[in-house]
Amino acid sequence: xxxxxxxxxxxxxxxxxxxxxxxxxxxxxxxxxxxxxxxxxxxxxxxxxxxxxxxxxxxxxxxxxxxxxxxxxxxxxxxxxxxxxxxxxxxxxxxxxxxxxxxxxxxxxxxxxxxxxxxxxxxxxxxxx
Ligand SMILES: CC(C)(COP(=O)(O)OP(=O)(O)OC[C@H]1O[C@@H](n2cnc3c(N)ncnc32)[C@H](O)[C@@H]1OP(=O)(O)O)[C@@H](O)C(=O)NCCC(=O)NCCS
Numbered sequence: 102x103x104x105x106x107x108x109x110x111x112x113x114x115x116x117x118x119x120x121x122x123x124x125x126x127x128x129x130x131x132x133x134x135x136x137x138x139x140x141x142x143x144x145x146x147x148x149x150x151x152x153x154x155x156x157x158x159x160x161x162x163x164x165x166x167x168x169x170x171x172x173x174x175x176x177x178x179x180x181x182x183x184x185x186x187x188x189x190x191x192x193x194x195x196x197x198x199x200x201x202x203x204x205x206x207x208x209x210x211x212x213x214x215x216x217x218x219x220x221x222x223x224x225x226x227x228x229x230x
Contacts, residue, residue, distance in 0.1 A: 102117075102119055102126065102128075104135045105117065105126055105128055105135065105138045106119070108135065108138070108154055108156060109138075109140070109152060109154065112152075112154050112157075113152060113154075117140065123142035124140060124142070124151075125140070125141055125142065125143065126138050126139070126140050126141075127139040127141065127168075127171075127172045127175065129164065129167070129168045129171065135156060136155060136156060136159060136164050136168070137153070137154055137155035137156060137159075137164055137165065137168045138152075138153070138154060138168075139152070139153045139168065139169070139172045140152040140153070141172075143176070143179070143181065145180075146180050146181055146182040146183065146228075147181065147182070147183050147184075147185075148176055148181050148183070148184045148185075149184075149185050149186070150184060150185070150186035151186075153165070153168070153169070153186075153195070155168065160194070165194075165195075165198045166198055166201060166202065169198060169199070169202040170202065173202065173203075173225070173227070177227055181227075182226065182227055182228035183224065183225065183226045183227070183228065184204070184224065184225040184226075184227075185222065185223065185224050185225075186199065186204070186222075186223050187210065187213065187220040187221065187222055187223070188220065188221050188223060189214060189218050189219075189220060189221075190209070190218060190219040190220065190221055191218060196221065196223075199223050202225065203225050203227075204223040204224065204225045205223060205224060205225070206221045206222070206223050207222055207223065207224045208221075208222035209221060209222075210222060
């Protein structure tokens with residue numbers, strides 16, 4: 102898992118402590134090579150997604166969409182009915198991917214990030230599908 106933590110540090114500025122409660126990774130690899138991951142916390146039938154990333158050299162190839170689809174399906178098999186996440190309002194790539202995966206924006210958190218950027222709170226409920 103060192104490569105997952107290193108990618109998180111490169112993109113988001115900190116390594117992941119996998120021993121800490123709630124830091125669960127869902128990892129996509131091909132022939133042992135890291136493609137991407139979702140870091141999340143499951144609480145009963147609800148999942149909060151903290152971070153998601155694809156290795157930078159592989160952006161724009163559809164891996165993000167496939168990873169999110171596989172993640173949602175896997176979580177449903179574990180009884181999850183709802184997902185939430187926060188995303189920077191200027192992160193067009195991530196917002197498009199989340200919308201394509203069925204997430205809807207339910208709230209705008211003004212000045213949520215340390216640089217004063219807004220966050221979109223997005224939600225996906227699969228129990229009503
Ligand atoms: C966000 C991220 C996970 C997307 O992964 P990806 O593998 O590049 O995305 P995909 O190739 O599956 O693309 C999904 C959709 O987003 C679109 N997209 C991808 N990059 C885009 C960009 N820079 N601007 C606008 N749309 C973009 C794609 O065109 C695709 O839509 P389409 O099917 O209509 O063509 C990836 O860019 C990433 O790791 N970013 C850095 C970390 C991050 O910002 N994570 C999210 C916040 S936690």
